[in-house]
Amino acid sequence: MSSHTDATRILGVGILGAGPVTQAIHLPSLARLGHILAVRHIMDVDPTVAESVAARVGAAHSTSIDALLGDPDVDIVAICSPHQFHAEQVIAACRAGKKAVLCEKPFAMNADEAARISAVSQETAVPIIVGAMHTFDPGWIAASEDWGELPEHAHTIRSSIVLPPNARFEDFATEIITRPAGAAPDYSDPEVIKGALRGGVMGLAIHDLPLIRRFTPDFKDVEVLEARHVRPFGYVISLRTPTRSIELRAAMNNTWKPEWSFEAVSDDAALRIDFTPSYVQAGSAVATLTQGTRTTVHGPFEHNGYEGEWRELAALATGEKQPPSAQSLIDDLTFALDIAEATVTHVDTRNAVVEGARA
Amino acid sequence: MSQYTVRATPEAREAGAITLSVASLPESFGPAGDYDNAHVHAIAGHAGWTTEAARAISAGARGVVVVNPAPEDTDDLDDAAQQNGTVVVLDQRWASNPAATAAEVAVRSMAGRAAVLDVVATAPLGTDIGALIADQLAAVVRLAGPLGNLKLLDRRQNGYTATAVLANGAPVALQGIISDARPASVNITMLTDDGGARVTLPDPVAAWPATVKVTGPQGELLVPTIYESAHRTTWRRLKEHLDAGTLPSDLRQFAAVSEAIASLT
Numbered sequence: 014m015s016s017h018t019d020a021t022r023i024l025g026v027g028i029l030g031a032g033p034v035t036q037a038i039h040l041p042s043l044a045r046l047g048h049i050l051a052v053r054h055i056m057d058v059d060p061t062v063a064e065s066v067a068a069r070v071g072a073a074h075s076t077s078i079d080a081l082l083g084d085p086d087v088d089i090v091a092i093c094s095p096h097q098f099h100a101e102q103v104i105a106a107c108r109a110g111k112k113a114v115l116c117e118k119p120f121a122m123n124a125d126e127a128a129r130i131s132a133v134s135q136e137t138a139v140p141i142i143v144g145a146m147h148t149f150d151p152g153w154i155a156a157s158e159d160w161g162e163l164p165e166h167a168h169t170i171r172s173s174i175v176l177p178p179n180a181r182f183e184d185f186a187t188e189i190i191t192r193p194a195g196a197a198p199d200y201s202d203p204e205v206i207k208g209a210l211r212g213g214v215m216g217l218a219i220h221d222l223p224l225i226r227r228f229t230p231d232f233k234d235v236e237v238l239e240a241r242h243v244r245p246f247g248y249v250i251s252l253r254t255p256t257r258s259i260e261l262r263a264a265m266n267n268t269w270k271p272e273w274s275f276e277a278v279s280d281d282a283a284l285r286i287d288f289t290p291s292y293v294q295a296g297s298a299v300a301t302l303t304q305g306t307r308t309t310v311h312g313p314f315e316h317n318g319y320e321g322e323w324r325e326l327a328a329l330a331t332g333e334k335q336p337p338s339a340q341s342l343i344d345d346l347t348f349a350l351d352i353a354e355a356t357v358t359h360v361d362t363r364n365a366v367v368e369g370a371r372a
Numbered sequence: 373m374s375q376y377t378v379r380a381t382p383e384a385r386e387a388g389a390i391t392l393s394v395a396s397l398p399e400s401f402g403p404a405g406d407y408d409n410a411h412v413h414a415i416a417g418h419a420g421w422t423t424e425a426a427r428a429i430s431a432g433a434r435g436v437v438v439v440n441p442a443p444e445d446t447d448d449l450d451d452a453a454q455q456n457g458t459v460v461v462l463d464q465r466w467a468s469n470p471a472a473t474a475a476e477v478a479v480r481s482m483a484g485r486a487a488v489l490d491v492v493a494t495a496p497l498g499t500d501i502g503a504l505i506a507d508q509l510a511a512v513v514r515l516a517g518p519l520g521n522l523k524l525l526d527r528r529q530n531g532y533t534a535t536a537v538l539a540n541g542a543p544v545a546l547q548g549i550i551s552d553a554r555p556a557s558v559n560i561t562m563l564t565d566d567g568g569a570r571v572t573l574p575d576p577v578a579a580w581p582a583t584v585k586v587t588g589p590q591g592e593l594l595v596p597t598i599y600e601s602a603h604r605t606t607w608r609r610l611k612e613h614l615d616a617g618t619l620p621s622d623l624r625q626f627a628a629v630s631e632a633i634a635s636l637t
């Protein structure tokens with residue numbers, strides 16, 4: 014009998030794409046979980062990157078997805094390539110019969126891709142999770158066990174993000190070997206603003222949209238009241254559903270002081286969660302839950318949501334836990350796509366009004 | 373020996389915690405034995421307060437305190453106050469907080485570099501939405517100056533959403549939240565490229581201090597905390613003006629807020 018059927022053995026991890034997220038987020042998280050998981054294979058289209066990142070963890074390396082998926086030592090596949098490759102790679106990993114798949118956010122770029130993933134996930138029964146790390150954060154999970162009916166009764170939801178440059182936190186987490194070059198976009202061009210807002214929703218807000226959706230039963234009826242760009246990169250987006258008021262704020266700038274908070278407020282209860290910054294291993298979020306005049310604090314716990322993802326994947330791969338329904342992943346994605354689309358339309362409409370007024 | 377005698381309407385006394393404020397400044401103020409000839413008249417700021425305040429001026433008041441003034445045209449009252457040398461001070465929920473002075477310096481010094489201004493007002497169930505908008509705007513205008521393109525986007529039973537821009541074009545987002553689960557307060561956050569200012573102004577029902585934090589490349593500074601309610605600060609300001617014979621700019625500042633609110637409807 015091969016060691017692959019031994020339930021107590023260490024699970025092998027294969028990673029597609031070895032950029033900053035793999036280097037600074039996943040490898041350090043996996044380094045804390047050596048008793049259950051080991052990196053066996055690193056694939057990147059850039060052979061130098063694949064080889065040198067693999068060497069850090071003593072893993073095999075390759076430049077082809079088939080080589081990684083065909084590697085019998087790989088039980089769990091993490092997809093950390095640029096977003097346009099996610100859907101195709103998730104599908105291939107499921108078809109290869111792997112034990113579990115982690116797809117970095119975003120899960121897919123349109124509803125069509127999402128539907129294809131859902132079909133393959135049902136057909137192959139391979140568990141998939143999306144790297145919305147805050148949903149795996151012990152602070153969030155502890156709050157969810159205590160918040161009672163707040164998701165049904167919240168009327169106001171806020172997500173606020175202030176992010177120092179990524180490099181600041183990557184450098185606290187590892188020694189990066191590749192870094193994408195930054196560009197200086199022309200923000201006088203409405204198309205650039207629209208692209209920045211869409212990118213803001215699909216790249217940044219998307220981390221917490223699953224959290225917001227948890228508190229928004231009528232998420233399908235979301236509409237944009239106002240959407241504005243924050244310089245150099247960020248957004249102020251006001252949303253409404255028939256029962257919820259939702260505010261999204263983000264500013265990526267040159268400050269040293271990060272903030273990443275989620276709030277949900279009802280008539281008589283309020284939740285505030287302060288997350289630790291991306292990349293660093295700074296423990297979990299702290300959740301502050303107020304019900305009436307009583308305030309309960311959950312956390313901090315020792316690990317963050319990234320490590321939470323890997324613990325979840327190990328539990329899914331061994332069958333210890335059941336995967337989330339593909340429908341909930343698709344709903345999360347559709348919610349994000351709807352908001353991104355409505356945001357861009359809103360900017361278009363406003364520009365048309367301004368143009369009309371000038372004409 | 374008290375210097376200035378005070379008369380207050382029951383409504384003003386209640387809303388402005390006047391008994392406590394006056395008792396906490398015992399060398400400066402005391403109750404009026406001769407009610408008709410009190411130096412200071414305190415009134416509540418419900419609709420029509422400008423007429424009532426003008427009447428107090430005609431009756432010879434040297435000082436007038438208006439508690440929670442509702443938006444109203446203050447031009448005539450301001451003229452009357454100037455002519456008679458009467459000190460009219462406004463006791464506003466958040467804008468009158470003693471920390472507003474330091475917060476204003478912090479916010480205005482970075483307003484030209486602002487990337488975004490985010491303002492969240494929270495108040496308990498039963499709060500009138502119109503009054504909450506007015507209190508929030510009074511605080512923002514006090515700290516950041518007049519706002520451009522102010523517009524109410526949404527108004528519900530449990531809050532509202534409004535939008536505006538700063539002089540440099542940076543977005544301003546204003547939100548009101550009605551809930552019993554949080555202390556009533558207004559949170560004002562201005563972000564710049566390398567830091568910003570965060571201000572929390574509490575309700576004057578206790579002398580809990582506001583927080584004013586300024587963040588820059590060198591770190592973060594917490595401006596010294598002041599354990600004095602907006603009510604007491606208002607009375608202390610009144611005394612300083614009465615002693616010095618100077619007139620405050622409360623009415624003129626309030627005109628900007630009234631104008632902003634008029635533009636919303």
Ligand SMILES: NC(=O)c1ccc[n+]([C@@H]2O[C@H](COP(=O)([O-])OP(=O)(O)OC[C@H]3O[C@@H](n4cnc5c(N)ncnc54)[C@H](O)[C@@H]3O)[C@@H](O)[C@H]2O)c1
Pocket residue numbers: 029030031032033034035056057058059062092093094095096098117118119144146191193216291292
């Ligand atoms: N969860 C988080 O906090 C978080 C934060 C940032 C980014 N992300 C997501 O993680 C992913 C990776 O981010 P990054 O910053 O490392 O991105 P990146 O684009 O800088 O790096 C991706 C790596 O993938 C390689 N690559 C390109 N095409 C590939 C392909 N077809 N197959 C395999 N590899 C390929 C590139 O050579 C590069 O080394 C993105 O999807 C991003 O949205 C998540």
